[in-house]
Amino acid sequence: xxxxxxxxxxxxxxxxxxxxxxxAFVLSAFGxxxxxxxxxxxxxxxxxxxxxEAAGQPAEAPVPPQxxxxxxxxxxxxxxxxKAISANTVVSKMKSRIGSxxxxxxxxxxxxxxxxxxxxxxIKIDTEPHNxxxxxxxxxxxxxxxxxxSFSGIIHITMKDEKLKAQLKSKEAQYLDYPNLDxxxxxxxxxxxxxxxxxxxxxxxxxxxxxxNKAKVEFRVQENKRVRVKDIFIDGNSNFTDSRLLRLMKTKxxxxxxxxxxxxxxxxxxxxxxKAFYRKNGYSDSAIDYEVxxxxxxxxxxxxxxxxxxxxxxxxxxxxxxxxxxIEQKDILARLKECTPxxxxxxxxLKADVAxxxxxxxxxxxxxxxxQEATSLNSYTGRVDVLYTIEENKVAFVDxxxxxxxxxxxxxxxxxxxxxxxxxxxxxxKLRRSKERLQNLGFFxxxxxxTEDTQVEERKNLVVEVKESKTGTFSFGGGYSTxxxxxxxxxxxxxxxxxxxxxxxxxxxxxxxxxxxxGTITGGFDMSFTEPWLFDYPVSFGFDAYNxxxxxxTDVGYGYDENITGGDVRxxxxxxxxxxxxxxxxxxxxxxxxxxxxATEDLKQEVGKKAxxxxxxxxxxxxxxNVFDAKKGDLLTGSVEWAGGPWGADKDYWKFFGRAxxxxxxxxxxxxxxxGRLGLSKPYSDTERVPIxxxxxxxxxxxxxxxxxxxxxxxxxxxxxxxxxxxxxxxNIEYTYPVFSxxxxxxxxxxxxxxxxxxxxxxxGFKSGAGIGVRIKSPIGPIMLDFGIPFNKAxxxxxxxxGRFHFSASQGF
Numbered sequence: 001x002x003x004x005x006x007x008x009x010x011x012x013x014x015x016x017x018x019x020x021x022x023x024a025f026v027l028s029a030f031g032x033x034x035x036x037x038x039x040x041x042x043x044x045x046x047x048x049x050x051x052x053e054a055a056g057q058p059a060e061a062p063v064p065p066q067x068x069x070x071x072x073x074x075x076x077x078x079x080x081x082x083k084a085i086s087a088n089t090v091v092s093k094m095k096s097r098i099g100s101x102x103x104x105x106x107x108x109x110x111x112x113x114x115x116x117x118x119x120x121x122x123i124k125i126d127t128e129p130h131n132x133x134x135x136x137x138x139x140x141x142x143x144x145x146x147x148x149x150s151f152s153g154i155i156h157i158t159m160k161d162e163k164l165k166a167q168l169k170s171k172e173a174q175y176l177d178y179p180n181l182d183x184x185x186x187x188x189x190x191x192x193x194x195x196x197x198x199x200x201x202x203x204x205x206x207x208x209x210x211x212x213n214k215a216k217v218e219f220r221v222q223e224n225k226r227v228r229v230k231d232i233f234i235d236g237n238s239n240f241t242d243s244r245l246l247r248l249m250k251t252k253x254x255x256x257x258x259x260x261x262x263x264x265x266x267x268x269x270x271x272x273x274x275k276a277f278y279r280k281n282g283y284s285d286s287a288i289d290y291e292v293x294x295x296x297x298x299x300x301x302x303x304x305x306x307x308x309x310x311x312x313x314x315x316x317x318x319x320x321x322x323x324x325x326x327i328e329q330k331d332i333l334a335r336l337k338e339c340t341p342x343x344x345x346x347x348x349x350l351k352a353d354v355a356x357x358x359x360x361x362x363x364x365x366x367x368x369x370x371x372q373e374a375t376s377l378n379s380y381t382g383r384v385d386v387l388y389t390i391e392e393n394k395v396a397f398v399d400x401x402x403x404x405x406x407x408x409x410x411x412x413x414x415x416x417x418x419x420x421x422x423x424x425x426x427x428x429x430k431l432r433r434s435k436e437r438l439q440n441l442g443f444f445x446x447x448x449x450x451t452e453d454t455q456v457e458e459r460k461n462l463v464v465e466v467k468e469s470k471t472g473t474f475s476f477g478g479g480y481s482t483x484x485x486x487x488x489x490x491x492x493x494x495x496x497x498x499x500x501x502x503x504x505x506x507x508x509x510x511x512x513x514x515x516x517x518x519g520t521i522t523g524g525f526d527m528s529f530t531e532p533w534l535f536d537y538p539v540s541f542g543f544d545a546y547n548x549x550x551x552x553x554t555d556v557g558y559g560y561d562e563n564i565t566g567g568d569v570r571x572x573x574x575x576x577x578x579x580x581x582x583x584x585x586x587x588x589x590x591x592x593x594x595x596x597x598x599a600t601e602d603l604k605q606e607v608g609k610k611a612x613x614x615x616x617x618x619x620x621x622x623x624x625x626n627v628f629d630a631k632k633g634d635l636l637t638g639s640v641e642w643a644g645g646p647w648g649a650d651k652d653y654w655k656f657f658g659r660a661x662x663x664x665x666x667x668x669x670x671x672x673x674x675x676g677r678l679g680l681s682k683p684y685s686d687t688e689r690v691p692i693x694x695x696x697x698x699x700x701x702x703x704x705x706x707x708x709x710x711x712x713x714x715x716x717x718x719x720x721x722x723x724x725x726x727x728x729x730x731x732n733i734e735y736t737y738p739v740f741s742x743x744x745x746x747x748x749x750x751x752x753x754x755x756x757x758x759x760x761x762x763x764x765g766f767k768s769g770a771g772i773g774v775r776i777k778s779p780i781g782p783i784m785l786d787f788g789i790p791f792n793k794a795x796x797x798x799x800x801x802x803g804r805f806h807f808s809a810s811q812g813f
Contacts, residue, residue, distance in 0.1 A: 071101040071102070072101070072102050072133050072134040073099060073100070073101060073102070073133040073134070074096055074097065074098050074099065074100055074101070074133060074135075074136060075130045075131040075132070075133035075134065075135060076098065076130050076131070076133075076135040076136070077091055077094070077096065077098060077135070078135060078136070078137045078138070079091065079138045079140065080137060080138065080139045080140070081139050081140045081141055082140055082142065083142055084142060084213070085119050085140075085142060090138060090140070093110075093113055093114060093117060094110040094113065094114070094138075095110055095113070096110055102127065102133075102134045107125050110125065111123055111125055114138070114140070118143075118175055118177070119142060119143060119175060120140045120141060120142055121141050121142070121143045122140070122141040123138070123139070123140050123141075124138070124139040124140075125137070125138055125139075126139070142213060143175040143176050143177070144175070144176050144208050144209075144213045144214050144215040145173060145174070145175060145176070145214050145215065146171065146172050146173065146175070146176050146214075146215055146216075146217055147172065147173075147209075147214040147215060147216055148172060148216045148217070149165055149168070149170060149171075149172055149217045149218075149219070150216070150217070150218045150219070151164065151218070151219050151221065152218060152219070152220050152221065153221035153223065154221050154223075155223060156192075156195060156197065156223060156226075157191060157192070157195070167187055167191070168180075168184040168187060169183055169184055169187075170184050170217065176206065176215045176217070181204050181206070184204075184219070185202045185203065185204060185219065188202045188221065189202050192221075192223065193262075193263055193264060194261075194263055195261065196226045196227055196228065196259055196260075196261030196262065197223050197224065197225075197226055197227065198227040198262050198264075198302075199224040199225065199227055199299070199300065200221060200222065200223050200224055201221070201222040202219060202220070202221050202222075203220055204217055204218060204219045204220065205217070205218045205220060206218075224300070225300040226259075226261075226300065227261070227262050227300050227301075227302055228254040228259065228260040228261070228262070228300065228302065229251060229252065229253055229254055229260040229261075229303075229304060230253065230254060230260070230295065230301040230302060230303055231253060231303045232246060232249070232251070232253060232303075232304045232306065233303065233304070233305050233306065234246070234306045234308060235305070235306070235307055235308065236307055236308035236309055237308045237310065238310060239283075239310060239313070240281075245274060245308075248273050248274060248277055249270040249273070249274070250266050250269070250270055251266055251267050251270050251304070262302055262304075267292075267304070271288055271290055271306070274288050274306070274308075275287075275288050276348075278308075278310065279346050279347065279348065280344075280348055280349075281313070281344055281346070282313040282314050282315065282344035282345050282346060283310050283312070283313055283314075284311070284314055284345070284346065284347070285311030285312060286308070286309060286310050286311050287308075287309045287311070288307065288308050288309070289306075289307045290304060290305065290306045291304075291305045291307075292304050292305075293305065313344070314344070314345040314377075314383065315342060315343065315344060315345055316339050316340060316341050316342060316343050316344070316345045316383060316384055316386060317341065317378050317381050317383030317384055317385040318341065318378070318383075318385045318386070319333065319339070319340065319341055319385075319386045319388075320385070320386070320387045320388070321333065321387075321388045321390065322387065322388070322389055323389050323390035323391055323392070324390045324392065325392055326364075326366075326392060327360065327361065327364065332357055332360065332388075332390075335353075335356045335359070335360045336353045336356060336357075337352070337353065337356060338350075338352045338353050339352070339353045339386060340353075345375075345383075345384045350373055350375070350386065351373075354371050354373050354388070357390070358371050359428065361390075361392065362426070362428050363427065363428030363429060364395070364425075364427075364428075365395040365425040365426045365427065366392050366393060366394075366395060366396070367426050367451065367460065368393040368394070368396060369390065369391065369392050370390070370391040370393070371388055371389070371391075372389045372390075372391075373386065373387070373388055374386075374387045374389065375387075394457065394458045395425055395426075395458065396425070396426045396451075396458055396459070396460045397423065397424065397425055397426070397459050397460070398421065398422050398424050398425075398459075398460065398461075398462050399422060399454050399456070399459040399460060399461050400422055400454075400462070401415070401418070401420075401421075401422060401461070401462045401463075401464065402452075402461060402462070402463045402464070403415065403464050403466070404463060404464070404465050404466070405465050405466040405467055406466055407468060408468055408496060408504070408507045409443055409444075409466075409468060409496060409506075409507050409509070410498075410507050410508065410509075412536075413441075413496075413507070413508065413509040414438065414464060416533065416538075417434065417437040417438050417441065418437075418438075418464070419433045419434045419437070419577070420434055420462070426462075431449060433577065434464075435447050436625055436626065438464075438466065439626060440626065440627045440628070441495075441496075441509070442469075442471065442495050443466075443468060443471055443496050443509075444466045444467060444468055444469055445467045445468070445469040446465075446466065446467040447464070447465075447466050447467075448464075448465045448466075449462065449463065449464060449465070450462075450463040450465060451463065471494060471495040471496040472494040472495070472496070472506065473492070473493050473494075474491070474492050489515060489516065489517045489518070490516045491513070491514070491516075492513070492514045492515075493512070493513040493514075494506065494512050495511050496508070496509060496510075497509075497510040497511060497512040498510060509532055509533070510529070510530060510531050510532070511528070511529065511530040511532075511542075512528070513526070513527070513528045513529075514527050514528075515527075521550060521551040521558075522549065522550050522551070523548075523549045524546065524547045524548040524549050524564075525546065525547055526544065526545075526546045526548075527544065527546070528543075528544045528545075529542055529543055530542035530570070538573060538574060539571065539572070539573050540570070540571065540572040540573070540582075541570065541571055542569075543567065543568065543569045543570065544567055544568050544570075545566075545567040546564070546565070546566060546567065547563075547564070547565045548562075548563075548564045549562070549563050549564075550562045550563075551594075552594050552595075552596070558710075558721075559595065559596045559599060559603060559716065559719055559721025559722070560593065560594055560595045560596070560603070561591075561592070561593050561594040562590070562591075562592060562693060563590070563591040564588055564589070564590055564591075565588070565589045566586065566587050566589055566612075567586075567587065568584050568585060568586040568587070569584070569585050570582065570583070570584050571583045571584075578621055578622055578623050579619065579620070579621050580619070580620045580621075580622070581618070581620075582617070582618045582619075582620070583615070583617050583618075584615070584616045584618070585614070585615050585616075585647075586612070586613070586614050586616065586641075587611070587612070587613050587614075587649070588611070589609070589610075589611050590609065590611070590612065590693055591608075591609045592606050592607050592608060592610075592692070593607060593608075595607055596716075596719040596721055598718050598719050599716055599719045599721065603692075603716050603719070603721060603723065605689075606691065606692045606693075610650045610651060610691060611649040611650050611651075612643050612649050612650070612651050612694070613643065613644065613647040613648050613649035614641050614642060614644070614647060615641075615642055615647060616639050616640065616641040616642070617639065617640060618638060618639030618640075619637070619638055619639075620636070620637045621634065621635070621636040621637075622634075622635050622636075623635075630661075630663045630671070630673075631665045631669070631671045632663050632664065632665045632671070633663055634661065634662050634663070635659065635660070635661040636658075636659070636660050636661075637657075637658065637659045638656070638657075638658040638659075639656070639657050639658075640654060640655070640656050641654065641655040641657075643655070643694075644684075644685065644687065645684075645685065651683075651690075651694075652683060652685040652686065652687040653681055653682060653683045653684065653687055653690045653694065654681065654684065655679070655680070655681035655690070655694065656678075656679065656680040656681070657677070657678070657679050657680075658677070658679075659675070659676070659677050659678075660676045661673055661674065661675045661676075662674045662675075666735075668737070668738075669738050670735065670736060670737040670738065671735070671736055672733070672735050673732070673733070673734045673735075673736075674731075674733055675731070675733075676729075676731045676732075677703075677729070677730045677731075677752075678729055679696040679727060679728035679729075680726070680727050680758050681694065681695065681696070681726045681727070681758060682726060682758050690726055692724055695723070695724030695725055695726065696713075696725055696726070696727065696728035696754050697710040697712075697713060697722055697724045697728075697754060698710070698712040698713055698728055698730055698752055698753065698767075699711040699712035699713070699722075699767075699794070700806060701784065701786065701806035701807075701808045702808075703730050703750070703752065704730060704750040704752050704767055704768070704769055705748065705750050705771055705773075705786050705788030705806050706750070706769030706788030706790035706791075706803060706804060707767065707769065707788070707790050707794050707804075708794065708804070710722040710724070711794050711795065711796075712752070712753060712754055712767045712794060712795065713725050713728075713753065713754025713755070713756075713795065714754065714755075714756045714795070715795050715796045720796045723756070724754065725754040725755045725756045725757070726755065726756065726757055726758040727754070727755045727757070727758045727760065727761035728753070728754045728755075728761075729752050729753060729761060729766075730750070730751070730752030730753075731750070731751050732748060732749070732750050732751075733750075734747070734748040734749075735747045735748070736775065741777075742776065742777040742778075743774060743775070743776055743777070744775040745772065745773070745774055745775075746772065746773040746774065746775060746786070747770075747771075747772050747773075748772075748773065748786070748788075749768070749769075749770045750768060750769050750770070750788070751766045751767070751768035751769075752766055752767065752768075753765070753766045753767055767790070767791075767792045767794070768790075768791045768792060769788045769789055769790045769791055769792075770788070770789060770791070771786055771788035771789050772786070772787055773785055773786030773787065773806075783808075784806070784807070784808055785805065785806070785807050786806045787803055787804070787806075788803060788804060788806060789802070789803040790803070
């Protein structure tokens, strides 16, 4: 009984103690919250107070009691002088906060931070006592806003004011900045220098409305007279003539066809160009200075004085190679082209040969090879001896191949063109050939290589980086051609077509093209499809369907109306890297009518409807570096068409056509092409003559320029219409020089003839001509414009005619 009573007393005391401690904890928490609230109310003035003091944030950490006696707390922050910029904006950019200790270093940082805003021309930070602490007073002077920018005195700069303002750093509705105004004045000065007004004076005037705090800026120009270069004098040049050096300069004397404007930056480039010229020619110690002097009586006429100190001409002495182990010294020396014994020494030629040695090692798989060059003057010979030190490192092998940059084109389309594979040694020839093949696809603007390290030192990942170009086109237009007269067309083409990729239909490497043509003498349509890899095998398949019409027009060599409807099926395969075989089956339906009334019986026999069925095997050997713009390499093609016989239809004949082109790269990206074409044909069985629409013709834009279209060869004795022949031989030599990326100039010589019978080929001489032309890369396609001068009288003409223009679309650019 007593034990039960004691247990009850202990349980009751536990409950009482628990209630007591819980009550004490609640009261303690409530008291601390009240104390904190009262403290915050005392140090934080309202942001909306009439004094303009801005509210701050409480200090992140309390100040230790022992430091409060030496450090004052910030009790307020006041901003003065601000009009457009609010006080809260200013305070938000400062590190000082209400409730935190005041520190001079922090205030100094705040001053710098506020200046960086660019809103103020003057800022001061002061302090004063406030509520047992410190109040920070920020006094600012706002920069005025630019209300208007105007110009006066400008005559020879024809740019409108709005475009002129766009060239300046200072802008309307932005804050006035005097350093920017100074730079703007210099910008205008440079614009005047570019048009020859080197003595133009530019300053500015700023009117500030202090009440509105806005400014008007006026740039004032005094153009003065246009400065011209009267003379350029060169002194000290004993090894090169004045005219040779002046040709290197873009700055020219003033004369009838040159304004003679002086541009300081261009003149400095001219001097650098002269220095580089001397260094390239072995004068490594040469020095060139210049001075521009105004005329004594006419200061706007300038004279440029160039002082040359040529120094000694250095030649290459002994060339030594060390460090090579796997590549013989004779192979390395054979790669040196510029810096060889006896040649002129220059740093440029030295660097070129370093690159040549590295290229040799890269081609053999040593992609990490290093070549260091060292030179020394041989006091005995007076020449510069060259030492190449080679660190070969290890041969590198391809680990993995990554394709990057292709968004539309599938990886497999790129990989199947590569001639280097995982596990292969890095080979320069294979890499170059792979790049050529990718460029020949026409899908990419750029093709580049990179490597990535792997965990194995001698194995590297090969990265093929491509930049895709636009491969799909929809174009329409019209024009005039000496071949087709006035013509219009509509064309849709996708060079990177994929019929399985719905709905984009791109990325598969196929070619699809549809073209409709209409004009005064021509018309029709063409549809073509090519799959270069049939069922993922390296066999191409394609077909064409077409209808082509040509009206009678003796000016372009057609003495009859021609209508062709037909199509073909194509198969092809690469037999080796450069050799390809193709097989084409063709079926055409011809309709010849509207023969000239006074034509002979020879031409009238061609009237009527005929069908042709033929099969054509061909071989192509192509080593050109670029099929679209060849600079080097060869193109050899040969085909034999077999019509009729077992293939049926109305005409039986065979026809051979061959072409050979050789391209030679020359200076400044120009090239020289030698091209020859041979055509031979012969009827057989019951066909007495090769049909006129399958004969060979020459003369005009694509064969022998300077003569009328199809006007070289046999003609009708009465109507003078071309009849064509069973054999043809044409040769062309053409030199092209690029002026711009879209424009080339050409010089050509053409010769050849057409013979009525195959056995007569080469007899009776040739017709020839020469001339000049341009090649234009236009948005609607390549354009060829030539002016040819004939050297012989054309068949059927009483005397030799003058030159003629040939204007048409070319077959490549």
